[in-house]
Amino acid sequence: MASRFQLRIGAAILGASAALLATALPASAETHAHVDERGDVRGLMVNVVRADHRSETVPTTLIGLQVDGGDKTIQTYCVELSVSTKNGADMAEVPWNKYPDEHSPFFTNASKVNWILQNSYPAVQPTDLAGKVAALNGKNVTKEEAIAATQAAIWHYSDGADLDADKPVDRAPADVQGVVKALYTYLTGPANTGIKDEAKPSLDVSPKELSGKTGDKIGPFTIQTTAQAVQLTKSLPAGAELVDRDGNAVKDVQNGSQVFVKVPADARPAQGGFTVSATARLEKGRLFVGDGVKTQSLIVAAPVEVSVKASATAKWVAAPATVPTSTSATPTTTTTVPATPTTTTTPAAVVAGNTNKLANTGASVLGPVIAGVVLLGAGVGALLLQRRRKRA
Numbered sequence: 001m002a003s004r005f006q007l008r009i010g011a012a013i014l015g016a017s018a019a020l021l022a023t024a025l026p027a028s029a030e031t032h033a034h035v036d037e038r039g040d041v042r043g044l045m046v047n048v049v050r051a052d053h054r055s056e057t058v059p060t061t062l063i064g065l066q067v068d069g070g071d072k073t074i075q076t077y078c079v080e081l082s083v084s085t086k087n088g089a090d091m092a093e094v095p096w097n098k099y100p101d102e103h104s105p106f107f108t109n110a111s112k113v114n115w116i117l118q119n120s121y122p123a124v125q126p127t128d129l130a131g132k133v134a135a136l137n138g139k140n141v142t143k144e145e146a147i148a149a150t151q152a153a154i155w156h157y158s159d160g161a162d163l164d165a166d167k168p169v170d171r172a173p174a175d176v177q178g179v180v181k182a183l184y185t186y187l188t189g190p191a192n193t194g195i196k197d198e199a200k201p202s203l204d205v206s207p208k209e210l211s212g213k214t215g216d217k218i219g220p221f222t223i224q225t226t227a228q229a230v231q232l233t234k235s236l237p238a239g240a241e242l243v244d245r246d247g248n249a250v251k252d253v254q255n256g257s258q259v260f261v262k263v264p265a266d267a268r269p270a271q272g273g274f275t276v277s278a279t280a281r282l283e284k285g286r287l288f289v290g291d292g293v294k295t296q297s298l299i300v301a302a303p304v305e306v307s308v309k310a311s312a313t314a315k316w317v318a319a320p321a322t323v324p325t326s327t328s329a330t331p332t333t334t335t336t337v338p339a340t341p342t343t344t345t346t347p348a349a350v351v352a353g354n355t356n357k358l359a360n361t362g363a364s365v366l367g368p369v370i371a372g373v374v375l376l377g378a379g380v381g382a383l384l385l386q387r388r389r390k391r392a
Contacts, residue, residue, distance in 0.1 A: 039064020043147030051160035109157035111194030121146035199283035219260030227278035
């Protein structure tokens with residue numbers, strides 16, 4: 001009985017462990033790049049007042065990223081003023097909620113930053129900006145002025161820094177000061193209603209890893225991409241299959257596809273997975289953060305086609321063995337105790353020998369029973385002694 005009970009407990013623990021292992025691990029993006037200052041486009045030096053009221057003169061730049069394994073340059077703006085950019089630093093594409101500073105205003109203002117990216121340089125050319133901003137009165141806007149105003153406006157939302165209203169640009173003539181201030185005011189003014197819809201990842205599989213047990217259909221793994229065509233490569237041990245929600249074999253995937261790894265019940269503990277690859281569009285507004293290194297977070301300012309890939313893995317362990325439950329009744333042996341001419345309370349001592357099968361409710365009956373037996377014995381002894389005295 002005890003061994004069966006222990007087996008049942010063990011099976012329950014294994015089942016719970018398998019359920020816990022089925023939780024998803026954090027997803028990560030698959031577009032990787034590194035900071036490449038050869039792709040930088042310089043703006044102007046601007047004067048800003050930080051959230052802590054410190055004034056500072058800082059350069060503005062469209063920062064270049066080089067896609068790993070390719071020749072494409074990504075143009076980005078800074079969204080983390082307090083951290084320096086490191087040339088050559090590895091960067092990874094992530095969703096907005098993976099921004100590294102949890103206390104940053106970026107989380108509240110990401111939609112405002114996104115609006116700026118859609119409505120300013122380089123998405124909108126300088127000549128077209130001049131027509132959108134009434135305060136410019138038709139003045140021409142240079143590329144450098146557009147970069148300066150756009151970057152300063154982004155810092156306003158990502159870092160709580162304000163452009164110096166009296167002297168926005170360092171060492172610049174009055175007309176340049178006026179252009180940058182007017183454009184900055186437009187980008188941070190009532191026209192900026194924000195764009196809450198975050199751009200889709202170029203290519204991503206989420207989650208990256210799931211765990212289960214043999215006999216399971218482990219998933220779903222969801223594919224997100226901007227690509228029209230996706231190449232699927234499977235890496236599964238014999239017997240395991242990539243299937244859809246209905247259990248049908250999967251041969252190809254596209255944006256929004258959900259797939260599962262179906263594991264045979266008799267499989268050994270192992271792992272397997274798949275890789276998707278594509279040429280996809282990296283959209284404006286996608287965030288890049290340091291990949292294993294502390295460096296300035298950047299946000300994509302201009303879309304670009306990139307070659308990307310993403311992978312996912314399923315791991316499984318042996319399913320807990322099912323322990324058969326016995327339905328036969330346990331035979332009971334009944335012992336008949338012959339009656340004695342003495343008081344009927346004496347056989348209570350026999351019950352005490354069986355107390356190990358009773359639930360302990362906090363007060364044991366063993367002590368009182370033993371005490372009663374002792375007192376009874378003392379009484380019998382006293383009677384016998386009295387009879388002997390009378391005979392004598």
